Amino acid sequence: MIIILAAAPLLTVSASELPDQADEAVIGIRVAPPFVIEEEDGTYSGLTIALWEHIADQMGTDFRYTKHDIQGLLDGAADGSLYASASALTITSEREESVDFTHPFFVTGLGIAVSYQPTGAWQSFLAIFSFDFLWVLLLLFLLLLFWGFLVWIFERKENTEEFGGSAAEGVGSGFWWAAVTMTTVGYGDKSPRTLGGRIIGFIWMFTGIVVISFFTASIASSLTVTQLDTRVSGSDDLPFVRVGALQQSATMDYLDTERIRANSYETVEAGLRAVEENEIDAFVHDAPIIQYFTQLDFRNSVRVLPNTFNDQYYGIAMPLGAEYRNDMNRIILDYIASEEWEELRNRYLGD
Missing domain, CATH: 3.40.190.10 (Periplasmic binding protein-like II)
Incomplete structure (x- = not known):
């Protein structure tokens, strides 16, 4: 774009600094919504456009936009054919070797876009039967069976009322006891009476807390990964x-x-x-x-x-040593601290 040098007290730019000694300053842009948006009528809007036009207004200048790719924006600012390049340009040490940047006006970071297939309620229900979910259930079953077997070993002779009968019946009773103990339901219908059985019960009470936490995390992770499918x-x-x-x-x-x-x-x-x-x-x-x-x-x-x-820091690029850089920096710092800038951020980026 091209900026007209008016008698603005803030701007001290010599005529030789303007491209082709023109009356306007050429401002390079690259369409990058929501920072630079090209409207159907050929005009431009967006967060960076609003910022630049505020700067131009404050400096009493006139300009015109020209579109470039990223390299064109940097080359134009470097060789002086562009008065400034305003888009979503990230400030890097390598780029600073050939151009100057204003203070950052926006800070963000890199994001990752992945494939996504939204799932309905029925698909979410079917996700419960994923391999990972069933594998966790099997591990939990074997763990309960192990602790139920241990308590039956100690209780099978001295506590026949609750853990007696055949081996299968006794281990089944132990399995039930391990399940209600782990879930802290504690029906009280079965409880160890021997010293060895109570030691097993004491250890299992505290182990069960860890098991429940692990089980919950594993199920949540399994369901999330299944639904995201990435x-x-x-x-x-x-x-x-x-x-x-x-x-x-x-x-x-x-x-x-x-x-x-x-x-x-x-x-x-x-x-x-x-x-x-x-x-x-x-x-x-x-x-x-x-x-x-x-x-x-x-x-x-x-x-x-x-x-x-x-983290990515966005700035406006200009030729090295541009005298108007300090004036632009002051305007930017004042503007991004204003309520008007906050409203613009919310309009283009959401809350």
Whole structure:
């Protein structure tokens, strides 16, 4: 975009700093909703657009927008053909070598988009009979049988009223006692009377607390994993699955640093569509951006995992040594502390 140099007291930019000595300042943008949104009539909106237009208004300047890819935004700011690049540009040490950034106006993190098939009540009920769930039930059954057998060993002769009969009947009574003791129901119909039996009972009471906690956690984990139906639960899983990221992005640089192989995509929509069509297992990008596209076009096929990682700081890029950088920083710091900015965040990103 191009900014007209008015007699604004805050801005001290020489004519040589403007691209082509023009009356307007050229502002590079890249469509990246909800930060830069291209409307049907060709105008632009979004959180970054609102911020930049506030800056331009405060500095009394005029401008025009031009669209670029990420590399174009950085190259244009570096060679001075762009007065500034305003989009969802992540501040990195490598980029700081060729351009200057303003103070961060937004802090987020990387998010992971994965395949998602929503389940109804009937599917959730069937998930109870997953292999993992049945395996936990079997382990619990064997554990109760083991402690029931131990208490029967001590009680079978001196407590025949409660643990007598055949071996099967005695062990069955022990199994029942172990179950009601573990669940703290404690009907009182069966209880050990011998010293050995009471020691077994004492140990099992405390062991049962741990068993109940483990059993509950295992069941919850089994049901959750079954319903999500995804191989990815966090960033630690990325080295072992098929990953995608936006080309030329800071995300791709991060994945390269972490030695995580990733397919590159020209747009966020293309990456999310690859997840939807099972071409990749996870698409990694800035969390608010993939959340926006997921809610817009992929609500029933792709979901974004709740946790973020590798903090991302967004700033506006400009040529190295630009004299107007300090003025822009002051305006940004005042604006992002205002109620108006909070309302804009809620409008474009939600509460």
